[in-house]
Amino acid sequence: MGMTMTQKIxxxxxxxxxxxxxxxxxxxxxxxxxxxxxxxxxxxxxHKAGFDSIFSKDKITxxxxxxxxxxxxxxxxxxxxxxxxxxxxxxKNYFDVGDMGIEHALLxxxxxxxxxxxxxxxxxxxxTYGALGAFSTGxxxxxxxxxxxxxxxxxxxxxxxxxxxTGKLPKYSAAKDVILHIIGMIxxxxxxxxxxxxxxxxxKNLTMEDRLCMANMAIEAGAKxxxxxxxxxxxxxxxxxxxxEYKIFEADPDxxxxxxxxxxxxxxxxxxxxxxxxxxxxxxDQIGDxxxxxxxxxxxxxxxxxxxxxxAEILKGRHIADGVRCIIIPATQKVxxxxxxxxxxxxxxNAGCAVSTPTCGPCLGGHMGILAKGERAVAxxxxxFVGRMGHPESEVYLASxxxxxxxxxxGKISQPSELE
Amino acid sequence: xxxxxxxxxxxxxxxxxxxxPARYLxxxxxxxxxxxxxxxxxxxxxxxxxxxxxxxxxxxxxxGSSREHAPASIKASGIACVIAKSFARIFYRNSINIGLPIxxxxxxxxxxxxxxxxxxxxxxxxxxxxxxxxxxxxxxxPEFLINIINKNGLLNSLK
Numbered sequence: 001m002g003m004t005m006t007q008k009i010x011x012x013x014x015x016x017x018x019x020x021x022x023x024x025x026x027x028x029x030x031x032x033x034x035x036x037x038x039x040x041x042x043x044x045x046x047h048k049a050g051f052d053s054i055f056s057k058d059k060i061t062x063x064x065x066x067x068x069x070x071x072x073x074x075x076x077x078x079x080x081x082x083x084x085x086x087x088x089x090x091x092k093n094y095f096d097v098g099d100m101g102i103e104h105a106l107l108x109x110x111x112x113x114x115x116x117x118x119x120x121x122x123x124x125x126x127x128t129y130g131a132l133g134a135f136s137t138g139x140x141x142x143x144x145x146x147x148x149x150x151x152x153x154x155x156x157x158x159x160x161x162x163x164x165x166t167g168k169l170p171k172y173s174a175a176k177d178v179i180l181h182i183i184g185m186i187x188x189x190x191x192x193x194x195x196x197x198x199x200x201x202x203x204k205n206l207t208m209e210d211r212l213c214m215a216n217m218a219i220e221a222g223a224k225x226x227x228x229x230x231x232x233x234x235x236x237x238x239x240x241x242x243x244x245e246y247k248i249f250e251a252d253p254d255x256x257x258x259x260x261x262x263x264x265x266x267x268x269x270x271x272x273x274x275x276x277x278x279x280x281x282x283x284x285d286q287i288g289d290x291x292x293x294x295x296x297x298x299x300x301x302x303x304x305x306x307x308x309x310x311x312a313e314i315l316k317g318r319h320i321a322d323g324v325r326c327i328i329i330p331a332t333q334k335v336x337x338x339x340x341x342x343x344x345x346x347x348x349x350n351a352g353c354a355v356s357t358p359t360c361g362p363c364l365g366g367h368m369g370i371l372a373k374g375e376r377a378v379a380x381x382x383x384x385f386v387g388r389m390g391h392p393e394s395e396v397y398l399a400s401x402x403x404x405x406x407x408x409x410x411g412k413i414s415q416p417s418e419l420e
Numbered sequence: 421x422x423x424x425x426x427x428x429x430x431x432x433x434x435x436x437x438x439x440x441p442a443r444y445l446x447x448x449x450x451x452x453x454x455x456x457x458x459x460x461x462x463x464x465x466x467x468x469x470x471x472x473x474x475x476x477x478x479x480x481x482x483x484g485s486s487r488e489h490a491p492a493s494i495k496a497s498g499i500a501c502v503i504a505k506s507f508a509r510i511f512y513r514n515s516i517n518i519g520l521p522i523x524x525x526x527x528x529x530x531x532x533x534x535x536x537x538x539x540x541x542x543x544x545x546x547x548x549x550x551x552x553x554x555x556x557x558x559x560x561x562p563e564f565l566i567n568i569i570n571k572n573g574l575l576n577s578l579k
Contacts, residue, residue, distance in 0.1 A: 049579070074446035219484075365437075
């Protein structure tokens with residue numbers, strides 16, 4: 001029986017010729033990731049278990065991005081614990097305030113993930129790197145600890161759902177709309193324990209940043225990983241970033257899928273996921289007047305330069321509505337610098353927006369834009385659970401940078417065409 | 421190994437942000453986190469829960485973030501086992517890795533109500549609802565995972 005792309009990567013990393021869905025394997029890891037929230041728990045477990053060395057100085061990465069720049073004394077202590085550990089054990093890819101970015105925007109930019117890699121990260125959105133044709137999945141801190149110490153971890157081999165992509169996105173429709181549409185269609189547990197594999201002739205019309213956005217939200221459908229077939233777009237993206245050796249894996253022609261969906265990009269409309277689940281996806285014919293208090297543009301889903309440019313395209317020469325706060329967070333220092341050089345920060349400031357240094361901040365209700373009781377936000381982030389951005393009675397509406405920026409201008413959930 | 425306690429009941433898609441809100445994750449002290457466990461959907465859970473109690477929910481329990489603080493704060497609150505129709509996969513592996521017993525069982529997830537007295541036999545997967553006088557058969561773990569659980573978590577099994 002043929003294997004999916006994910007199954008082939010897992011088999012290769014487990015030293016097996018073949019794996020089958022449901023099989024439990026131990027696999028070698030190419031990269032182990034943690035952040036300032038999950039790494040302290042992993043370090044505590046590392047010491048409790050009595051480990052005294054790490055498996056590799058190059059293949060462990062720690063990114064201080066969640067509550068940074070340190071929001072309070074406890075957060076500062078957590079970062080210090082990570083920093084001290086990284087120094088003591090010689091973790092090379094440790095990123096702190098000043099050179100850090102949001103982890104899932106930073107690692108691809110730094111060339112730390114290559115096609116065919118097997119990656120775990122103690123952060124659920126680690127599935128983002130599937131955009132590069134890697135197997136990459138979110139795990140917990142104990143897994144991170146095991147990975148740091150031994151360079152391997154256990155996996156249950158997933159079956160897969162295939163998404164056959166065709167066509168090209170219309171103007172003002174974005175990758176975010178595609179993935180919200182898919183999650184709306186299959187539900188928040190529609191891909192539970194499974195891979196979401198994206199392929200088809202329409203892939204050539206999706207940029208690497210589009211793919212990173214889509215793979216990022218595979219977890220919001222319950223998936224173990226999201227993965228894109230490797231093509232010219234992938235190779236072009238990694239050519240000046242990845243220096244390590246890598247291997248490209250392709251799904252076998254006779255690979256079996258639990259389900260196959262055809263996604264015609266030309267039919268995708270601007271989409272908003274209503275509270276309190278990402279599956280509550282609505283297009284604008286189903287959306288009435290929803291007044292908002294805040295807009296957040298950023299995160300590991302939509303904080304890359306193309307997202308920031310999309311927001312600037314809408315906000316250029318306009319001003320945000322009275323009573324709305326708009327917070328724009330470039331996801332990495334490189335994105336920030338590029339936005340500055342292109343004059344985008346000036347556009348935002350003139351439009352009445354706040355622009356922040358990279359941080360996960362408000363996405364998880366950490367800091368830098370917390371909502372009060374009863375407030376509503378349109379955010380380009382990935383989760384709209386109860387209390388996600390602040391008070392348990394606040395609301396988060398998930399959308400693309402185009403929709404978020406247009407909503408900031410009108411003060412209600414809006415699509416760019418309403419501004420024309 | 422057995423568990424015996426009172427059931428605390430929840431619905432579908434209980435996410436890790438309500439199990440333990442991120443605003444408290446500036447500490448890794450699980451006893452401290454247990455004080456805030458479930459508070460965004462059940463403000464009285466932390467004061468009501470007793471050591472050995474059982475948590476019961478419907479589909480996709482523990483969806484969302486990878487935070488191990490979620491199963492760890494449930495464990496630290498005194499919960500002896502979580503029963504659900506299905507678990508989100510990161511929550512599932514985190515629970516196994518830290519030694520929090522979890523069982524998938526459709527019937528138990530439907531039938532058990534808040535306040536029911538429940539007994540669980542982990543060796544057989546049999547769930548006994550003492551209050552209702554009913555028994556349900558939960559799914560047992562594959563041998564590979566039983567090995568991790570019996571060694572009291574992933575790190576011990578790797579040594």
